[in-house]
Amino acid sequence: MSAVFKSLEAAFEPMTDARLDEVVAIECRAYGHPWTRGNFADSLRSGYQAQLLCAGEAVFGYFVAMRGVDEVHLLNITVDPVHQGEGWGRLMLEALTLWSRGQGAQWLWLEVRTSNARAQQVYERYGFRRVGERRHYYPADKGREDAIVMSYKL
Numbered sequence: 001m002s003a004v005f006k007s008l009e010a011a012f013e014p015m016t017d018a019r020l021d022e023v024v025a026i027e028c029r030a031y032g033h034p035w036t037r038g039n040f041a042d043s044l045r046s047g048y049q050a051q052l053l054c055a056g057e058a059v060f061g062y063f064v065a066m067r068g069v070d071e072v073h074l075l076n077i078t079v080d081p082v083h084q085g086e087g088w089g090r091l092m093l094e095a096l097t098l099w100s101r102g103q104g105a106q107w108l109w110l111e112v113r114t115s116n117a118r119a120q121q122v123y124e125r126y127g128f129r130r131v132g133e134r135r136h137y138y139p140a141d142k143g144r145e146d147a148i149v150m151s152y153k154l
Contacts, residue, residue: 008055015050026080072100074110111147128152
Protein backbone atom coordinates (compact mmCIF):
# COMPACT_ATOMS: atom_id res chain seq x y z
CA MET A 1 0.00 0.00 0.00
CA SER A 2 1.31 3.42 -0.86
CA ALA A 3 -0.16 6.90 -0.85
CA VAL A 4 0.77 10.37 -1.96
CA PHE A 5 0.35 13.22 0.54
CA LYS A 6 1.68 16.73 0.04
CA SER A 7 3.75 15.60 -2.97
CA LEU A 8 5.39 12.81 -0.98
CA GLU A 9 5.03 9.17 -1.91
CA ALA A 10 4.86 6.96 1.14
CA ALA A 11 4.97 3.19 1.38
CA PHE A 12 4.85 0.56 4.08
CA GLU A 13 7.69 -1.83 4.74
CA PRO A 14 8.24 -4.40 7.47
CA MET A 15 9.96 -3.15 10.61
CA THR A 16 13.34 -4.85 10.99
CA ASP A 17 16.10 -4.90 13.58
CA ALA A 18 18.24 -2.87 11.17
CA ARG A 19 15.87 0.12 11.45
CA LEU A 20 15.18 -0.01 15.19
CA ASP A 21 17.53 2.88 15.96
CA GLU A 22 15.36 5.13 13.74
CA VAL A 23 12.18 3.80 15.35
CA VAL A 24 13.48 4.34 18.88
CA ALA A 25 14.58 7.89 18.00
CA ILE A 26 11.03 8.71 16.83
CA GLU A 27 9.57 6.99 19.89
CA CYS A 28 11.73 9.11 22.19
CA ARG A 29 10.72 12.33 20.40
CA ALA A 30 7.05 11.40 20.59
CA TYR A 31 6.63 10.16 24.17
CA GLY A 32 7.69 10.96 27.70
CA HIS A 33 7.64 7.22 28.49
CA PRO A 34 8.77 5.58 25.24
CA TRP A 35 9.03 1.94 24.35
CA THR A 36 12.60 0.69 24.56
CA ARG A 37 14.62 -0.89 21.80
CA GLY A 38 14.04 -4.16 23.66
CA ASN A 39 10.25 -3.70 23.50
CA PHE A 40 10.44 -3.37 19.71
CA ALA A 41 12.94 -6.24 19.34
CA ASP A 42 10.72 -8.50 21.47
CA SER A 43 7.72 -7.61 19.30
CA LEU A 44 9.62 -8.54 16.15
CA ARG A 45 10.81 -11.84 17.69
CA SER A 46 7.21 -12.60 18.71
CA GLY A 47 6.08 -12.24 15.11
CA TYR A 48 3.81 -9.26 15.70
CA GLN A 49 2.70 -7.22 12.72
CA ALA A 50 5.19 -4.34 12.70
CA GLN A 51 5.23 -1.91 9.80
CA LEU A 52 7.14 1.26 9.00
CA LEU A 53 5.58 4.10 7.04
CA CYS A 54 8.38 5.52 4.91
CA ALA A 55 8.72 8.39 2.48
CA GLY A 56 11.91 7.79 0.58
CA GLU A 57 14.46 6.72 3.14
CA ALA A 58 12.77 8.59 6.01
CA VAL A 59 10.59 6.82 8.55
CA PHE A 60 7.46 8.91 9.16
CA GLY A 61 5.74 6.46 11.51
CA TYR A 62 5.12 2.87 12.47
CA PHE A 63 2.71 0.51 14.12
CA VAL A 64 2.95 -2.75 16.04
CA ALA A 65 -0.07 -5.03 16.41
CA MET A 66 -0.71 -8.45 17.91
CA ARG A 67 -3.12 -10.89 16.29
CA GLY A 68 -5.54 -12.85 18.48
CA VAL A 69 -8.22 -15.42 17.66
CA ASP A 70 -10.76 -13.03 16.13
CA GLU A 71 -9.21 -9.71 17.03
CA VAL A 72 -6.12 -7.57 16.62
CA HIS A 73 -4.66 -5.52 19.46
CA LEU A 74 -2.84 -2.34 18.43
CA LEU A 75 0.15 -2.09 20.76
CA ASN A 76 1.89 0.99 19.39
CA ILE A 77 1.18 3.47 16.61
CA THR A 78 3.34 6.54 16.28
CA VAL A 79 3.83 9.35 13.79
CA ASP A 80 7.09 11.29 14.03
CA PRO A 81 6.14 14.54 15.81
CA VAL A 82 7.46 16.61 12.89
CA HIS A 83 4.82 14.95 10.66
CA GLN A 84 1.86 14.81 13.04
CA GLY A 85 -1.34 16.42 11.81
CA GLU A 86 -0.62 15.53 8.16
CA GLY A 87 -2.89 12.47 7.91
CA TRP A 88 -0.24 9.77 8.35
CA GLY A 89 -1.89 8.32 11.47
CA ARG A 90 -5.14 7.74 9.61
CA LEU A 91 -3.24 6.12 6.74
CA MET A 92 -1.57 3.73 9.17
CA LEU A 93 -4.96 2.91 10.76
CA GLU A 94 -6.33 2.15 7.29
CA ALA A 95 -3.40 -0.17 6.55
CA LEU A 96 -3.84 -1.89 9.91
CA THR A 97 -7.57 -2.29 9.30
CA LEU A 98 -6.98 -3.90 5.90
CA TRP A 99 -4.39 -6.28 7.34
CA SER A 100 -6.66 -7.15 10.29
CA ARG A 101 -9.59 -7.97 8.01
CA GLY A 102 -7.26 -10.14 5.94
CA GLN A 103 -6.41 -12.05 9.12
CA GLY A 104 -10.09 -12.75 9.74
CA ALA A 105 -10.27 -10.43 12.75
CA GLN A 106 -13.65 -9.05 13.79
CA TRP A 107 -12.39 -6.38 16.18
CA LEU A 108 -9.48 -4.00 16.56
CA TRP A 109 -8.57 -3.01 20.15
CA LEU A 110 -6.26 -0.43 21.68
CA GLU A 111 -5.46 1.49 24.84
CA VAL A 112 -4.70 5.20 24.88
CA ARG A 113 -3.56 7.44 27.73
CA THR A 114 -6.35 9.49 29.27
CA SER A 115 -4.12 12.56 28.80
CA ASN A 116 -3.63 11.95 25.05
CA ALA A 117 -6.64 13.87 23.75
CA ARG A 118 -5.14 14.25 20.27
CA ALA A 119 -4.83 10.49 19.76
CA GLN A 120 -8.30 9.91 21.19
CA GLN A 121 -9.71 12.33 18.59
CA VAL A 122 -7.90 10.52 15.77
CA TYR A 123 -9.28 7.16 16.92
CA GLU A 124 -12.82 8.49 17.43
CA ARG A 125 -12.84 10.15 13.99
CA TYR A 126 -11.74 6.83 12.51
CA GLY A 127 -14.65 5.04 14.20
CA PHE A 128 -13.21 3.62 17.41
CA ARG A 129 -15.53 3.65 20.42
CA ARG A 130 -14.65 3.89 24.11
CA VAL A 131 -15.50 0.64 25.82
CA GLY A 132 -13.70 0.79 29.15
CA GLU A 133 -10.81 1.96 31.24
CA ARG A 134 -7.69 0.33 32.67
CA ARG A 135 -6.66 1.90 35.95
CA HIS A 136 -2.95 2.69 36.46
CA TYR A 137 -2.05 1.16 33.07
CA TYR A 138 0.74 3.45 31.87
CA PRO A 139 3.86 4.71 33.64
CA ALA A 140 3.71 8.43 34.35
CA ASP A 141 6.02 11.08 35.78
CA LYS A 142 4.24 10.74 39.11
CA GLY A 143 3.01 7.18 39.51
CA ARG A 144 0.72 5.66 36.89
CA GLU A 145 -1.84 6.94 34.38
CA ASP A 146 -5.15 5.38 33.40
CA ALA A 147 -5.86 4.14 29.89
CA ILE A 148 -9.04 4.36 27.86
CA VAL A 149 -9.84 1.08 26.10
CA MET A 150 -11.23 1.54 22.58
CA SER A 151 -12.53 -0.89 19.97
CA TYR A 152 -13.39 -0.82 16.30
CA LYS A 153 -15.72 -3.31 14.64
CA LEU A 154 -14.11 -4.53 11.44
